[in-house]
Amino acid sequence: MGRTPSRLRSFGFPRPVRSLGCCCARRGGIAQRRVRFVAVRVLVAMSGGVDSSVAAAFLVEDGHEVTGATLKLWGGASDSGCCSVSDVEDARSVARQLGVPHHVFNMTSLFEQSVVSPYVAGHQRGQTPNPCIECNRHVKFAALLRRARRLGFDALATGHHARVVPGARGARLLRGADPSKDQSYVLSMLSSSELAQVLLPVGTMQKTEVRAVARRLGLRTADKADSQDVCFIHSATGRAGFLAGRAALHPGTLVDADSGAEVGTVPAVELVTVGQRRGLGLGLDGRRRFALAVDVDARRVTVGSESWARSRSLRLGDWSWVDGAPEVGARLLSQTSAHGRPVPAGFTGDGVRFDEPQRLVAPGQTVALYDPVDTDVVLGSGVAAAAVAPARG
Structure with missing residues (x-):
């Protein structure tokens, strides 16, 4: 099975071999070439899933x-996610x-503090x-890259479905080749300098190929299901149970945006x-009716019809740019969830304004x-602050 040329070579790293389907000597089920080159030291973040297994x-x-390297992130009860004993x-x-x-790198303290x-x-x-x-922002990339450099590794590799390619002004992040598994959204906070140290070996592949x-290699992870849930939340109790064990939850009122009248209650705002x-x-x-705004201090949730639940403007903060912010007014595509549809918008400096x-x-x-x-x-990413609701009257 062929792959596109590795970015190891693009960034000056040697890559002397072809795909696993080539005709050559094999050891442990993996193709080997007798080629003289200088090996690169790579730390592979192995989550225990099929993608990072094949990347390695x-x-x-x-x-x-x-x-x-596998990260120990969560010491509490969990039956899902990517950091269990199994x-x-x-x-x-x-x-x-x-x-x-x-x-196994124990990063539980950092995970608690930053996530x-x-x-x-x-x-x-x-x-x-x-x-x-x-x-991804604080632990799996920032902290692990620091650890990798400290230990003398040349690069960090993961099993994410995205691509890193060289550009005129440094490394660029691209969507993965498999649209249904593309993970560029969850890596959109990485800078060009970080991306230059990252290898994503399966990003050019379809998940079926992985x-x-x-x-073919007989890896025990070949048919393992993809991780779907937040690793520190147990499915039996869910988000509500987790948060209730960490903080006080307060009942609140539902207030209609049109009439200002109280129309219901919720057990926890x-x-x-x-x-x-x-x-x-x-x-x-x-x-x-949709939730339009949550005011925890006032114990109030404002609700309204679908016309209220749409907006042309979105304020963003905590910006992360691959290679610097665009000019105000620049055109871009905005994607608001991992597998959401990108929509055209303009950059406003403090957010985006959608065409529709x-x-x-x-x-x-x-x-x-x-x-x-x-x-x-x-291009980068930001964190949503608040949307501007459509004006009435």
Whole structure:
């Protein structure tokens, strides 16, 4: 199975071998070439999933000096996510099969400080944070890149479905080749300098191809389901149970945006997400109402019809740019969720203005911004502050 040319070579790293389907000597199921070159030391973040397993396999195939690392992030109860005991065992088993060292890095304190605590605090302010993006930002890339450099590695590799390519002004982030698995949204906070140190070996592949390679190599992760949930939230108790164990939750009133009248109550205002329709207990009268704003201090959720739940403007903060902010007025594409549809907008300096009204974006959610011409290219991202509701009257 062929792959596009590796960016190892693009950034000056040697890449002497071809695909796993080539005709050559094999060791442990992985193709080997007898080519003289200087090996690069690569730290591979192995989550215990199929993508990072195959990423490690490709780098071993290429003859580089590979070390696997699995992060211990969460010490509490969990039955999902990407850092369970079984995930560590899967990663360790794959590393053993590939013949590479494997280590577990304990980053629980950093994870608590930079992901879990802000997640709780955000809900207490009426926000809906994205913990997986913050984990990528602070832990899986920033902290792990620092660790990799300190240990003498030349690059950090992960199994994300996205691509890094060289550009005239440095490394650029592109969407993954498989649209259904593209993860550029969750990497949109990475800078060009960080991207220059990152390898994404499976980003040019379809997910079916990744699994096919894993099956051919006999990796135990070949048919393992993709991680879907927040790793520190147990499915039995969910977000409500987790937050209730960390902070006080308060009942609140639902206030209609048109009339100003109280139209219902919710058991916990902290659990309401802007844009939410279901779970508000307001469907009995046949009217579709959406959460428009959450005021935790006032214990109030403002609700309204769909016309209220759309806006042309979105304020953003906590900007991250791959290679600097665009000029005010610049055209771009805005994507408000991991697999959302990118829509045209203009950059306002403190946010974006959509060409057409869009559904409200919950404060705390990340908005990824893409080039409007080369639509695979990530420009950067920001975190939603508040949407401007349409004026009445």
